[in-house]
Amino acid sequence: PHRTYKPFYTLCSFPDTNRAASSTAQKPDSVEVLKVQGYRMNIEVRKNGEIKGDARVTLTPAVRYFRYLSFGLYNELRVDSVQTVAGDTLTFIQEKDQGSFGVVLPDSLPEQTLRICYTGKALRQTDGEYSLRNNLYWYPRLGYLIPATYDVTYRFPRSLKLVATGRLVEQKSEDRALVSRWVEETPSMGAAFTVGDFDTSSFRRDDRPLSIYSRRNRPKSMRRHIGGDVQNSLYIFEQLLGGLPYHQVRVAEIAGNVSFGFPGLLFLSSITFQQELEGVMEALRGHEASHQWWGNVVGWKTYRDQWLSEGLAEYCGALIAEFLLDGDRTFFQILRGWQNDLLEKGHIGVSVGLQRFGFSKSDLATSDGLRAGPIYLGRRLGEKHPVDYYLITYEKGAYVIHMLRTLLRDFTTGSDERFWQMLADFVHTYRGKKASTEDFKRIVEKHAAQNMDWFFDQWVYGIQVPTYLYSTQLAEESGKYWVDLTVRQEDVPPTFRMPVPVGIELQDGEHRTRLVEMTGAQKAFRLGPFTSRPQRIFFNDFAGVLARVKKE
Ligand SMILES: [Zn+2]
Structure with missing residues (x-):
């Protein structure tokens, strides 16, 4: 019998580099046939x-x-x-x-x-x-x-x-x-x-x-x-x-x-x-x-969104270490492991997180690392070097979740309430459904009360990681103290922006944390006044940003 077949097309789109990736690239959801x-x-x-x-x-x-x-x-x-x-x-x-x-x-x-x-x-x-x-x-x-x-x-x-x-x-x-x-x-x-x-x-x-x-x-x-x-x-x-x-x-x-x-x-x-x-x-x-939640209660739409499942699961694993063990020592060790894997390419060993998949230091050293591509490439990241898929979707993915926690954290009280609410809202909204990266972004935007294109463009659709070079100077005037902080930003375009937590340990034993909004090639900040003398400065406190940090 004579049959009529519908033609089909394969379409590609490439983002214009002069514009933000998420505003130009088309990210169609998979068609449910x-x-x-x-x-x-x-x-x-x-x-x-x-x-x-x-x-x-x-x-x-x-x-x-x-x-x-x-x-x-x-x-x-x-x-x-x-x-x-x-x-x-x-x-x-x-x-x-x-x-x-x-x-x-x-x-x-x-x-x-x-x-x-x-x-x-x-x-x-x-x-x-x-x-x-x-x-x-x-x-x-x-x-x-x-x-x-x-x-x-x-x-x-x-x-x-x-x-x-x-x-x-x-x-x-x-x-x-x-x-x-x-x-x-x-x-x-x-x-x-x-x-x-x-x-x-x-x-x-x-x-x-x-x-x-x-x-x-x-x-x-x-x-x-x-x-x-x-x-x-x-x-x-x-x-x-x-x-x-x-x-x-x-x-x-x-x-x-x-x-x-x-x-x-x-x-x-x-x-x-x-x-x-x-x-x-x-x-x-x-x-x-x-994973009872990530991947089962909430699914993901395409392979490009699977980082949500693995990044969130990897971060939840670290949270269990934070909640069940020695305060936050193990938690920050796990974060340092991710940082080292992502930034040092095996020069400082390889995290147990990657070891559990059978990867060694040399696998990491010979891989493309961060340059393998953005998180959003999903499983394609591992086509050349399998380790890169785990490195980027699990560890960078988990770090992205940690950076969202940093952004939503109330550093005055140390409360993560907004972060927990965001996660709970995400699960509640997509319970029994599949979520995309853009769906997740909308939930984050609701709780961060701001447009998050800049964040997702940098960390999920982009591959760059900043290097911060900072110097500090103490200023004192009639019993009050200020910290003058100068930060230079390298390895990213000048438009790259990120709030960075800065911890200040005061002589009276208090620990204060301030978020400084870093952008551009160089920026100066004055922190204070403090009524007690600042003793130590912790730039990128809370390991809040995936970044290389150097003191000048
Ligand atoms: Zn997993």
């Missing part, structure tokens, strides 16, 4: 790590003429058949070594359910330890973050335990296997599971139980410790960011050095079950716990 109602899956897990999957996906195309559907699927999983529920076989295309396959739809129906059967080695299996080889694409996945309900029945060897996202609704024995069904009725960004020869411990605080699944022979005290950190993190984030929709949270140990947060299920790397590095492990667990 379909809605996914839900997944109903039967997954048979074998001892060697292979799975046999039977997935039914119910979806509604949101545009007309929608005939070709592309699913993501880990390249070692092979599709055996694609059918309609009526049993009609559909044409599908799966190339070798491709992380996706395409299905030609029978007709533009308002809603349809596809049945996809597939097999392959979805789990890595070493010495009885299992972990998903690909946490996201172990089932035919439509889109990256399309909320859907999940109803998954797993069949697995009796000798293993299985833990998955969702609510365990039933478990029974069949022949030599166990069959368990896990249901997530709240539309969620994804589903995951793992199996293993686990030891478990359970905790209960308020109404939400927490279970820890570790590999065998880990001391119970370790599970208790991790359970405590995760429970505390969830509690703190609930106070700051609002309630969690999940009735139960499970934590499972997985092999390797990557951790992952799914709705109600945290995969924590074996690293965190083996050693207790004061501060670092709390931050890692806090990072993953906060």
Whole structure:
């Protein structure tokens, strides 16, 4: 039959360098071409790590003429058949070594359910330890973050335990296997599971139980410790960011050095079950716990906006160290680690934050660092040097969040109330939705009560980092004191502006902090009067700005 196809265009836009990037570059949101109602899956897990999957996906195309559907699927999983529920076989295309396959739809129906059967080695299996080889694409996945309900029945060897996202609704024995069904009725960004020869411990605080699944022979005290950190993190984030929709949270140990947060299920790397590095492990667990909000309660629109999820999670990890440990010593150590990674390119070691992904000093030294590009490039930052993606989206992203805290902080009282309100408002506004960088900017603008183009243009859409060279002089007149501060700004255009906190330690023991608005090549400030003699000056107090600082 004769068919008419709509033409399509690929459009590019490039910002005019004479104008601010955010006012010229077009940043379209991804087009939502379909809605996914839900997944109903039967997954048979074998001892060697292979799975046999039977997935039914119910979806509604949101545009007309929608005939070709592309699913993501880990390249070692092979599709055996694609059918309609009526049993009609559909044409599908799966190339070798491709992380996706395409299905030609029978007709533009308002809603349809596809049945996809597939097999392959979805789990890595070493010495009885299992972990998903690909946490996201172990089932035919439509889109990256399309909320859907999940109803998954797993069949697995009796000798293993299985833990998955969702609510365990039933478990029974069949022949030599166990069959368990896990249901997530709240539309969620994804589903995951793992199996293993686990030891478990359970905790209960308020109404939400927490279970820890570790590999065998880990001391119970370790599970208790991790359970405590995760429970505390969830509690703190609930106070700051609002309630969690999940009735139960499970934590499972997985092999390797990557951790992952799914709705109600945290995969924590074996690293965190083996050693207790004061501060670092709390931050890692806090990072993953906060992904219950970042990426699950609030999604992100495109890969360009994923820094919101990772930057906020990395910052939340540091906050856990700040709240649960030695005042703020560990917190500022973590910040210094980010500064060193970003500004010193491995000359002062490499932060544990990057080490946990397996990166070394020399990876950092040979990478492009800050010049890899702006935060807004997202995963493309890592195309040449993988470390740059983590460096920029996690660490610079987290630093951007810290700079927003600096801007919103009341340095007279030391209160961060406006910052917490901004974060809570962001979660509240985008609960169950996906946010873009511009959406986040609008929330920041509301709480900062100013246009924030300048900030986002500099730090999110730009790559420059200022160097401040400062000198101070003390002035005294009839028992009153002033600090005359001169600051030179380098490595950025003269229009680059940033409020910089300056701490002044007075003889009477008081510590005052003032924000000075730095811009231009050189600027002079007079701070005071103080009734007690200033003893020490802390330029860029609170580590408030990502900058190189030198005293002249
Ligand atoms: Zn993360």
